[in-house]
Structures are given as C-alpha cells and as structure tokens.
Amino acid sequence: xxxxxxxxxxxxxxxxxxxxxxxxxxxxxxxxxxxxxxxxxxxxxxxxxxxxxxxxxxxxxxxxxxxxxxxxxxxxxxxxxxxxxxxxxxxxxxxxxxxxxxxxxxxxxxxxxxxxxxxxxxxxxxxxxxxxxxx
Numbered sequence: 710x711x712x713x714x715x716x717x718x719x720x721x722x723x724x725x726x727x728x729x730x731x732x733x734x735x736x737x738x739x740x741x742x743x744x745x746x747x748x749x750x751x752x753x754x755x756x757x758x759x760x761x762x763x764x765x766x767x768x769x770x771x772x773x774x775x776x777x778x779x780x781x782x783x784x785x786x787x788x789x790x791x792x793x794x795x796x797x798x799x800x801x802x803x804x805x806x807x808x809x810x811x812x813x814x815x816x817x818x819x820x821x822x823x824x825x826x827x828x829x830x831x832x833x834x835x836x837x838x839x840x841x842x843x844x
Contacts, residue, residue, distance in 0.1 A: 718744025719797040766807030
C-alpha cells in the first residue's frame with residue numbers, strides 16, 4: 710500500500726538578505742527550494758539540514774517552521790506522488806553552492822525577484838508567506 714511521503718524544504722536567507730532558489734530535475738523545469746524525503750528515525754530538523762548539505766553543500770541555522778502543505782498527484786512533480794511538505798525558514802553563513810546531481814541551476818535573489826522565476830506552486834506559497842512576515 711502506498712502512503713504519503715513526508716518531505717522537508719527550506720527558504721534560506723544568506724547574510725545579504727537574499728534567498729536561495731534551485732531548479733531541480735524533479736519539478737519539470739520549475740524552480741523551488743532544496744529539500745527531500747525524511748528518512749526513517751530522522752527528525753524534521755535533521756532531515757532538512759541533511760538535505761541542504763547533500764543537495765547544495767550549505768549548513769543552516771535559525772531554523773523555524775514556516776508552513777505545511779500537501780501535494781497530491783501534482784502535475785508539476787515528475788511522477789505521481791502524495792507528499793506532505795514541511796517547509797522551514799532558515800539562515801546560512803555560506804554562499805558557495807556545491808550542487809549534487811539533482812540541482813540543475815541556482816540563484817540567490819530577493820523575495821521580489823523570486824516571484825519573477827517560474828516557481829512551483831508550493832514554493833510560490835512559501836515566498837508569499839515570507840513576504841507577509843517581512844511586511
């Protein structure tokens with residue numbers, strides 16, 4: 710029996726106040742934030758820190774829960790999936806990206822600039838939330 714996957718991701722600010730966007734192989738050319746599946750026995754915080762280390766080589770600090778979203782058979786995702794997306798806000802002192810094989814491109818941008826990118830709908834929601842919190 711298939712069950713929903715628990716996934717984590719984070720909108721991460723650098724010291725200059727810009728956020729990291731990535732284009733991955735999994736979202737049909739759309740941009741989003743690094744993240745991935747929570748492993749058995751792993752906490753949500755440990756999972757998001759591991760995913761960022763693996764996908765882009767960044768260490769995170771000041772993590773806080775942003776929102777939870779549900780992606781059920783999203784046509785934006787590369788395959789049929791039911792995902793519970795647990796999103797965080799975080800900071801990083803790093804800036805240099807070391808991409809793994811999933812990351813096709815990346816950019817450090819302002820929140821306003823982020824909205825000019827072809828974002829997946831889940832990341833667009835996260836960016837809008839960040840803008841509301843900054844207002």
